[in-house]
Amino acid sequence: MKQIAATLARFGTQHQIVAPGxxxxxAQVAQFKAxxxxxxxxxxxxxxxxxxxxxxxxxxxxxxxLIVVDEAHHLTAQSTWxxxxxxxxxxxxxxxxxTPCRLDGKGLGVGAGxxxxxxxxxxxxxxxxxxxxxxxxxxxAPPNALDLSGVRTRAGDYAKDQxxxxxxxPTITGDAVxxxxxxxxxxxxxxxxxxxxxxxxxxxxxxxxxIASEFLDGKMDAAEREKTIARFExxxxxxxxxxxxxxxxxxxxxxxxxxxxRPTESLxxxxxxxxxxxxxxxxxxxxxxxxxxxxxxxxxxPDEDRDWSLDGVQRRRRAANDNEPGVxxxxxxxxxxxxxxxAPRCPTCDHVYPVKERVVESAEGNLIEITGDxxxxxxxxxRAEQTGAKTLDDLIAVGRSxxxxxxxxxxxxxxxxxxxxxxxxx
Numbered sequence: 001m002k003q004i005a006a007t008l009a010r011f012g013t014q015h016q017i018v019a020p021g022x023x024x025x026x027a028q029v030a031q032f033k034a035x036x037x038x039x040x041x042x043x044x045x046x047x048x049x050x051x052x053x054x055x056x057x058x059x060x061x062x063x064x065x066l067i068v069v070d071e072a073h074h075l076t077a078q079s080t081w082x083x084x085x086x087x088x089x090x091x092x093x094x095x096x097x098x099t100p101c102r103l104d105g106k107g108l109g110v111g112a113g114x115x116x117x118x119x120x121x122x123x124x125x126x127x128x129x130x131x132x133x134x135x136x137x138x139x140x141a142p143p144n145a146l147d148l149s150g151v152r153t154r155a156g157d158y159a160k161d162q163x164x165x166x167x168x169x170p171t172i173t174g175d176a177v178x179x180x181x182x183x184x185x186x187x188x189x190x191x192x193x194x195x196x197x198x199x200x201x202x203x204x205x206x207x208x209x210x211i212a213s214e215f216l217d218g219k220m221d222a223a224e225r226e227k228t229i230a231r232f233e234x235x236x237x238x239x240x241x242x243x244x245x246x247x248x249x250x251x252x253x254x255x256x257x258x259x260x261x262r263p264t265e266s267l268x269x270x271x272x273x274x275x276x277x278x279x280x281x282x283x284x285x286x287x288x289x290x291x292x293x294x295x296x297x298x299x300x301x302p303d304e305d306r307d308w309s310l311d312g313v314q315r316r317r318r319a320a321n322d323n324e325p326g327v328x329x330x331x332x333x334x335x336x337x338x339x340x341x342x343a344p345r346c347p348t349c350d351h352v353y354p355v356k357e358r359v360v361e362s363a364e365g366n367l368i369e370i371t372g373d374x375x376x377x378x379x380x381x382x383r384a385e386q387t388g389a390k391t392l393d394d395l396i397a398v399g400r401s402x403x404x405x406x407x408x409x410x411x412x413x414x415x416x417x418x419x420x421x422x423x424x425x426x
Contacts, residue, residue, distance in 0.1 A: 109310025
């Protein structure tokens with residue numbers, strides 16, 4: 001909110017800030033320092049407010065002609081943002097977001113439960129990087145794998161309580177410290193964590209390693225939070241850990257490193273997190289992304305081409321005869337762990353990849369043409385095979401026959417789903 005007020009002040013636009021007095025005074029002081037005057041005025045017709053404050057004061061405001069919604073990937077009929085928009089049906093609506101899809105990947109169009117009836121795409125992330133509006137970046141993916149087979153999903157993303165148990169381990173946190181020291185020592189970094197307790201543990205691990213670190217908590221009062229951020233901006237604090245505080249709507253160009261410690265199924269959240277480190281800043285040559293949770297393998301490079309639409313995002317995949325790489329094809333250098341698009345050499349350390357001979361194995365059997373009816377018959381056969389497996393051992397055997405890497409975890413997941421289904425029917 002304060003960033004929007006600062007932008008309005010930069011363009012000389014008078015505005016009102018709908019917020020507690022302390023927040024308004026902070027914005028006024030910042031504007032006076034930057035411009036020698038403040039652009040807040042009690043008779044201004046432009047209002048700036050957080051949605052949490054605005055929804056409580058709808059009766060106190062005049063009907064607007066135009067509603068501009070920042071971080072509009074939250075704007076759905078069931079959300080708090082939606083309550084505000086529905087209160088003023090005659091107002092024009094301009095939703096703005098860098099990631100025009102919901103956290104669960106669904107679209108923002110009217111037909112998908114949103115409010116938008118047309119999408120206007122701006123310049124791509126790659127165009128913004130090439131033109132100096134965003135920082136170039138390097139992504140590193142440590143060689144350790146994170147097993148999330150036992151973590152359920154809720155509302156399109158991993159369940160936070162189970163996820164916190166999976167990732168808040170000394171091996172994961174210690175790995176983050178070691179990789180920061182090796183790849184980004186002395187740079188200001190933000191660690192994205194699963195929970196507040198996870199953020200506390202991460203900050204403690206960095207401090208134990210002699211690296212100045214603090215964590216941001218949503219329960220902090222505004223003054224304490226501002227002091228914490230000021231120490232980070234000045235370099236007194238090198239690592240900030242947080243949970244859902246810095247992911248979006250947080251503009252601090254001093255962030256040089258993003259440490260991803262929170263796995264997510266959400267493309268939107270992944271891009272929001274990485275985007276915190278891509279702001280330009282004097283002296284910042286490039287941003288560094290330390291991906292400890294396989295996010296780039298799941299969602300692709302941040303500046304991959306994506307076809308945004310009101311129905312959601314469609315990732316561009318590599319066609320059989322297409323030379324343009326797609327989001328599902330990335331390579332991790334075994335020498336320096338840089339993640340990059342496939343190439344004969346690593347663009348960071350110049351490691352040369354050996355040419356692997358492709359070995360084709362033969363197996364007995366007949367190839368058949370699969371028609372729609374045959375494909376449906378095969379699906380029914382697989383469903384019957386799974387339904388017929390009544391015990392855990394039976395399901396594990398099915399998983400192994402299908403070539404699953406973790407048949408035991410898959411079998412336990414199927415059994416839990418069955419129990420939940422039968423419990424709901426009872």
